[in-house]
Amino acid sequence: MGSSFSGALVPLLLTLKVAGWATAINLVLGIGAGLLLARARFPGRDLLDAALTLPMVMPPTVLGYYLLVLIGTQGPLGGWLLQHFGIRLIFSWQAAVIAAAVVSFPLVFKAARAAFETVDPQLEDAARSLGLGEAAVFFRVTLPLAWRGILAGLLLAFARALGEFGATLMVAGSIPGKTQTLSIAVYEAVQAGQDDVANFLVGVTSLTCIAVLLAAGRLAPGRVLARG
Amino acid sequence: MGSSFSGALVPLLLTLKVAGWATAINLVLGIGAGLLLARARFPGRDLLDAALTLPMVMPPTVLGYYLLVLIGTQGPLGGWLLQHFGIRLIFSWQAAVIAAAVVSFPLVFKAARAAFETVDPQLEDAARSLGLGEAAVFFRVTLPLAWRGILAGLLLAFARALGEFGATLMVAGSIPGKTQTLSIAVYEAVQAGQDDVANFLVGVTSLTCIAVLLAAGRLAPGRVLARG
């Protein structure tokens, strides 16, 4: 493992790709689930909410093991994909994306639910009476008003995805240049007692994370007041 | 390690103690930091925000390593504690609390910041003009109005603390009955190939988590509307 910057470049790019995709997936799924639980009333809603939080509570390695069982070539999902599409998920960077997405999903979901619940329903009514369909109401009123809270969740999810390695390592393996993310590299350096390499890689991870968070801060609208 | 329920009871209680304390600490620190960053304007605010998110981005084992450096008897904090108070943090359940608290801190902090930012400042002005001091304004107006979002963060943090083992293992070790939390027990069972024990312990963890989340759901006020 090179301690030079170029040595960190490959895992860095891979890490960004994995975390980016995982965050994108959670942008959709987390917002969807958050909206559902904020708005729909159905029996077992609280239970579903708690269940969707479980990926957070399981040690990543254990979660990784369950994911392995699920998406491995012998698993129900992995086997099906392999049989019908010839796709082998396991030990690919896509598997790393799935692991990172699962681990960070509750972060987006919870943040989105809380954010949607603070949006004044009267404003949505106002938009409806102005002729907007439900989708347009969502994208033009609900989402912008909830965005600040959702963004906070997304940033946490991105950070978590950057740092994730327990579950990732399990389903993606650690194939240098293919599935070795920064976190895995850091972990190995620490394990191997290569403190300087570890510190260097942690520095790279931290700087990357800070850069991404600062850039994303720009995406937040100015302070949007609750009342019109 | 017994696979009976009584075998899980000791780590379960320990886990609840550790996660409970960690969440309590973050209730104070996370809300404090969230409020500071939501309200105070100072140069480097965004940078501080990003820096406070870093515990999220570091692989827990790596974080554990840094914590070890900090609170180990040779470390600045650990050494000071040992010298002046004879307190040895490492391998104690208090060390597990510290690890769990650090790992889950960003969850509360980010949620709190986003929640505070959606509170209408005019309501705080109203409370001030009614004679309330800043502390009373905070506890009687700001906090109740932000509570829903903060609670979502606290629940995530609690779940995360329940599931944490990477950093915990590093600083607290895995001493049955003393520092072996449920997650660590799960991890060890998986490592030792005791799949049935692992599944059982995961079941206990999940049920505990769901029970706590459902109970905490009661703490959320009814839907509080943004406008008066």
Added chain:
Amino acid sequence: AELTVSAAASLNNAFQELAPAFEAAHPGTKLQYNFAASGALLQQIAKGAPVDVFVSADQATMDQAQAQGLVKREQRRNVMSNSLVLIVPAASTQPPRSLGDLAQPAYQRVAIGLPASVPVGRYTQQVLQAAGLWTAIEPRMIGANNVRQALDYVARGEVDAGFVYATDAALVPGKVKVALTVPTTEPILYPAAPMAGSAQPELAQRFVQWLLSPPAQAVLARHGFGQPR
């Protein structure tokens, strides 16, 4: 008194079983185990963890501990041995008969502990290098974070073969087949040593010695460990 033993994770099952015997032989003593990867154990000890005995899965880690003056070098003992095996999924029809067979196209994925951080990976790398096979196998390597992960991959049929310890392969007999026992360039010996900073140096030393006793060795043997040579 409580005796804290930091032991390599792979010793978990065997050591749990040892505890009652030692405690019975030393009334008033309670064993406290702390299991983790050998490297993590060393870091804890180096940072002041109150440990009495350290049992590592490899010589290199114990050497480091010794170099840092953390253990009593004169009381360090090799307490058991293990062997490296090549395993394949139980369903596998044509297991490799020699290491050289791994170069065949049938073995696209081979689980190996990461050589940089996992002792079993280091042993594997040494063996393969000595056999001139490393460059051929390395591109097929699926890195594992620890032995257990390599074992899981093989047991679930996600890889075509894997290198683990004999003790690990014995954990899931129905799911993996041992194709080969691989002679290692250096023997796989587990060293144990009392800590220099132990508050109970005598008891710590007695534990290390007791590990070499016939009753202890019998238990270890049942878990697949061999005598230290």
Added chain:
Amino acid sequence: MDDTALRPGRSATRPAPPAATEAARPPTWALRLQRRLRHGDQTFTLDVDLTLAQPHMALVGPSGAGKTQTLKLIAGMARPDAGRVAIAGRVLHDSAAGFSLPARQRRLGYVFQDYALFPHLTVRQNIGFALRRGWLNPGRSADAPQVERWVKAFHLQAIVDHYPHQISGGQRQRTALARALVTEPDALLLDEPFAALDRPLRQALRRELLDLRAEVAVPTLLITHDDEDAELLADAVVQLQAGRVVSAPEGVR
């Protein structure tokens, strides 16, 4: 009941009754609305039954009488427990027939008592909100002639780029009014639209409303506490008390 027939295309000749009418000359307002609001052991019961030929109605009555609730039921923002709503023969809701148009298809201009401006949009974006179709909000500098018209009419030029929390109460009210008028609705539901305005401005806006109605004959339902408003802007005054109509004179009061 044929759903399509009830949703005729926006006709160019506005005063003409839409395709599916009830009788030769339907009343402008045909309202039957029942709704019970419960809170703890308190209940408020709304039970409005009202048929009015006149196009312009003022709804008056003490605070808490149910005026705002009535408007929300007409606009489809709440569901009556039972009832029927038809405006100028166009049926918007009929519980008996199990029929209810969603709020967005009712084509009503609604001015909320507390304005309900979109806090994330500027005054101009708020006013132009309904003109922009699709999933995106109008841009901050998007310009439309209809927006300009009402910005000018309501003297909002100086603050078109302000956000709602940056403008005064009266400015908010005018913005809300403009936002509703821009859509050229089939009917206007106005919940105290001039309450925050001083006398000259109030007069100017009344003028605007009258001008608009001279141009396109749009029926109005106006909640007001101002007798002058009722006199000048309504052909009939309906009084609500404790959820019931207590006086609904035929003809101008």
Added chain:
Amino acid sequence: MDDTALRPGRSATRPAPPAATEAARPPTWALRLQRRLRHGDQTFTLDVDLTLAQPHMALVGPSGAGKTQTLKLIAGMARPDAGRVAIAGRVLHDSAAGFSLPARQRRLGYVFQDYALFPHLTVRQNIGFALRRGWLNPGRSADAPQVERWVKAFHLQAIVDHYPHQISGGQRQRTALARALVTEPDALLLDEPFAALDRPLRQALRRELLDLRAEVAVPTLLITHDDEDAELLADAVVQLQAGRVVSAPEGVR
């Protein structure tokens, strides 16, 4: 300037001027306020200079003239760029002296134009808000005679346990008024306090306000668009336009 002297204890004899007065007979309202609000390239400049002997003032003027801003500056919810505020000789703010009382020490009853009720508290809790000291809100069934008094006076009995989003506009306004009056403030700042009320209720509340002032001589500054309000409740009418006082007659108009 002596800080303590400026914050006299709540005196029992209310009309008597507090300890540190300016002159033998200070004017009730002595206001000098300058503030510039910027938004993009738009600026609104408030520049109010006003000394008034009469205790009860009505502040009128077109929408956007700066009436609400003036009130907020007096109440200490915004800081003037420069200026001085003294009510009945009690100095609340003096930029030149670098002195400014925080809002909570100004002892002013403020009724917000948009009410600003606490959405997480019931009507009763809102009204009793200031009576409860400490870090806890009054309980949902906490009862105080002052609260009861105003609940009765403003006919809020039926909805004391409702939350703000469950009550009508007029009910909100009355709740806001009661919340401000309960504290027995040194002066009242009312931003269109009757705008959402129908005529009979408006008259009843005016009566209440006059009764209150007969009991304790509390100065009032009332923003209104209603001439009758101004006539009945104010001794002097001050007109604001584009941020400046354009007419401030001495004596009753």
